[in-house]
Amino acid sequence: MTAHVEEMQFQAETRQLLDLMIHSVYSNKDSFLRELVSNSSDALDKLRLESFQNKDLGADTSDLHIDLEIDKENRTLTVRDNGIGMSRDEVVDLIGTLAKSGTAEVRAKLKEAKDAAASEELIGQFGIGFYSTFMVADKVTLVTRRAGEDAATRWESSGEGTYTIEEVSDAPQGSAVTLHLKPADDDDHLYDYTSEHKIRELVKRYSDFIAWPIRMQVEKTTGEGDDATTVLEDETVNSMKALWTRSKDEVSDEEYTEFYRHVSHAWDEPLEVIPMKAEGTFEYQALLFIPSRAPFDLFMRESKIGIQLYVKRVFIMDDCEELVPEYLRFVKGVVDAADLSLNVSREILQQDRQIRAIRRRLTKKVLSTVKDLQANEPEKYSTFWGEFGRALKEGLLSDHDNQETILGLSSFATTQSDEKPTTLAEYVSRMKDGQDAIYYMTGESRQQVENSPHMEAFTAKGLEVLILTDAVDEMWTGSVPEFDGKPFRSIAKGAVDLGDDxxxxxxxxxxxxxxxxxxxxxxxxxxxxxxxxxxxxxxxxxxxxxxxxxxxxxxxxxxxxxxxxxxxxxxxxxxxxxxxxxxxxxxxxxxxxxxxxxxxxxxxxxxxxxxxxxxxxxxxxxxxxxxxxxxxxxxxx
CATH class of the missing domain: 1.20.120.790 (Heat shock protein 90, C-terminal domain)
Structure with a gap:
């Protein structure tokens, strides 16, 4: 009996995205393998977690791994895992459509991207890693079976507007993505993905830290002379070393960068690396990163908040909101706790004393790291504030325990300077004799504030005024009374006393x-x-x-x-x-x-x-x- 093959249309925006990716901007084609291996790693994490939570799942978890299979004769490369797999509906939802907001923005960004660094960054930033396969393949085939289900799904597309989907039998648990590689060209020596050496190089560069074995069949020669024979053997090509368990001097900057890209699904470099280790009443290890670029959805409702939670190196959940406050949602990384239950739920996490203690310590560590940047690395601090200052100021409203610290870390535009923002400590140090308040004015733009009638007497008397134009400034100025004993005072409210003679x-x-x-x-x-x-x-x-x-x-x-x-x-x-x-x-x-x-x-x-x-x-x-x-x-x- 022949299986029914259904042809379906890509979502309109997805078609435009595919066309841009295939024909337009991407020069660093290597990034596709990093994306596929990361997807497989996530699938293995999710299977192990679900097997802990559901003892009746019936999934084989005895040898979880990722296979890379090269077929030089047919010019195919397959990335296979025995992880959680997908149902038919999940394939249509996750692969057939671009199930993420900001599609119009990503298309605009793709058109603007002219170099490898910019285009790499966009792949992770907008969650479009699977589609990067069409940079190197004329056709992509996905065969997947969800753990615990009998039916499997075969998905196939050449990236030209349609895809086919059908039910298949006898597929193993997990997912296999087969790339039918484009014909060799003049640059094939640089991008030969049928080369064992090339694949090994990419795994080492991008995925060496993946906690699951990545295996590949490699040619081994045994014997000598006429007795020499060549056989194929499975070899694990990644080290599987969890970076958060190693000291900072044992890890290279390149390893930290690739791990950051793995956990954040981004392609920028981390602005700062924050390793942590706590021992005593309860133990945990953490490896956190402050990005160098804000994600496009930082201020969108659907923005992902939190970092990955592990227990004894077992993945528990992505985007654990309980580990960091919302105003630090840009921080990425991993926390590995020693004493939590492996089947811990979000509901339990909200009530867990240990998690609350970890949250407090992570928050203080991130803020102290930013303080060190402010004191010792002004260029890095300037980058941080330009990308994440708006988000950090949200903490002035929500985190009363650290309100004073956040005030000290904040910088503001001021009438004193057209370019460089000032800290409140710098403002206070410049206050005129007799000035008893920190003057500020909120508005929609610097130009509006500077041209406001309220500013006239302050300008005439040479009094410095903070120019606050972020939406969050309208909120926190009403709830934060003072800094360093000096009250905040809006020049657009109340009576003004400028010390008349x-x-x-x-x-x-x-x-x-x-x-x-x-x-x-x-x-x-x-x-x-x-x-x-x-x-x-x-x-x-x-x-x-x-x-x-x-x-x-x-x-x-x-x-x-x-x-x-x-x-x-x-x-x-x-x-x-x-x-x-x-x-x-x-x-x-x-x-x-x-x-x-x-x-x-x-x-x-x-x-x-x-x-x-x-x-x-x-x-x-x-x-x-x-x-x-x-x-x-x-x-x-």
């Missing part, structure tokens, strides 16, 4: 009395929008600005809440007037002389509207404001 104070008292009738009238006229109108100490060139109370929401934070679907009640804020501005003095004179009240009210509304726009706020009725402005401009022509 006696003459300045007397002048402001006089102005307050002079403008009292105007501010009272404007507060009544604009009562639907403002809670108070007062004279300003922060303006030098603008006629007016909007100021919030000390604990009110900023306009940017209101926008964020609304964008996330959360209702935000209208908050009335304070309108401040610059008593030295020609428009304000003219308005005061016109009001004192009781001129056209309608024109005065229109001017008050325009003054409020322009102040609101200047700070990046949103008008309740933009059309009415535009109409009023047009009419007023027309009358001046």
């Amino acid at each position: 006696e003459a300045e104070s007397e002048e402001k008292d006089a102005q307050k009395a002079r403008f009292a009738d105007l501010t009272t009238w404007m507060a009544e006229t604009l009562s639907d929008d403002v809670k108070e109108v007062r004279l300003s100490s922060r303006l030098t060139t603008s006629p007016a600005c909007i100021v919030g109370d000390d604990f009110s929401l900023s306009p940017q934070l209101e926008k964020m809440y609304r964008a996330s679907g959360q209702p935000v009640p209208k908050t009335k804020r304070i309108l401040e007037l610059n008593p030295d501005h020609a428009l304000v003095t003219a308005l005061e004179k016109a009001h004192a002389e009781k001129k056209d009240e309608m024109a005065l009210a229109e001017t008050a509304k325009l003054l409020y509207g322009t102040a609101l726009l200047a700070e990046g706020g949103e008008l309740d009725d933009p059309a009415s404001f535009a109409k009023l402005l047009a009419e007023r401009l027309t009358r001046t022509m």
Whole structure:
């Protein structure tokens, strides 16, 4: 009986991705083998774990390994494992479609990639390792049977938009990926994947640390002279040494790099390697890495959090969220605990005292490592902060135990410098005599903050202001009271006291009395929008600005809440007037002389509207404001 062969279409985006990979950007073809071996290693890890958890699985775990099979005559290379395998539905879901977000972004990145380093990095970064096989193969065949199931699945494609899938019998447990290699060309001496020497070289370079034996049939000569015979023997071609069990001086930088790429599924180099070993009440070993590049999904909801958990060198789970806090989700690596149960579940982990203790120690170790970079390797620290600073600042909200440490590690843009960010310790060291607070302003961009009316008096007096433009800045500034005994103070909220001398104070008292009738009238006229109108100490060139109370929401934070679907009640804020501005003095004179009240009210509304726009706020009725402005401009022509 002939098995039914079904032809299916690749997902549209996957077809475009395949076309780019096959015909476009990749120059380092060797990376495909690293991806396939890593997939096989994962499958073996998962089988061993499932066999611990399910005693009725009926899977053979006596000799778990990976085989590499070369057929020079037919130009094929097969990567075979006896791991967990896949069901038919899993094949369609995982292989037939690109089951990962960011597809449009990866296509754009692939088009931009022009060199081997950039293209290698994208393979791991977007989880598209299996598709890299089409760089070297005209056709790829996958035969797989899931452990515990009788039926196997055969998948095949030439990467041109369709694939076939059918049920087969008599397939062994696990998966076998056979690459029908492209014809030899002028570069075949560099990329001859039917060469035993070439395959051995790639395994040594990329996969020597894999914990499972990688075997390959190699030719062995026995005897001498006429009695010499050549036989094929299985040989294990990787060392299988767990790097986290070895001291740092026993491991080369290249070995650390390849292990990092294995556990992170990325192709950049680690910025920093962090080996750890704990002995005593409970024991564990850890090997952590800080990447040099942020993954594309670092700020996406589906971003993977956590590091791999092993127990006595037995893989337990990927992305163990309980081992690191969310704000350190960029840290990759392995933790190998000695005393946990092999069938530990995520529910048990959440309650486990040992895991919580490991989490605290890992967190402190990562933060201390960043502190060392900040103190001793400024270039590395600058790279770290540029890639992961936004994520680290999330810890200011969630990790109160380490809040002070994270503040000390943070850097911020400042009015003092156009390029180099500053630490809070550096800011405090530059504070002027008499300055008792760390001034900051949040906004959507540096340009918006620098051009804000709120900045004018601070610029005039040479006072440094932190420029905070990350979304997380809107959140943590409301919950972190101080640094080094100096309170944080928003220059867009509350009253401003910039240390006026006696003459300045007397002048402001006089102005307050002079403008009292105007501010009272404007507060009544604009009562639907403002809670108070007062004279300003922060303006030098603008006629007016909007100021919030000390604990009110900023306009940017209101926008964020609304964008996330959360209702935000209208908050009335304070309108401040610059008593030295020609428009304000003219308005005061016109009001004192009781001129056209309608024109005065229109001017008050325009003054409020322009102040609101200047700070990046949103008008309740933009059309009415535009109409009023047009009419007023027309009358001046």
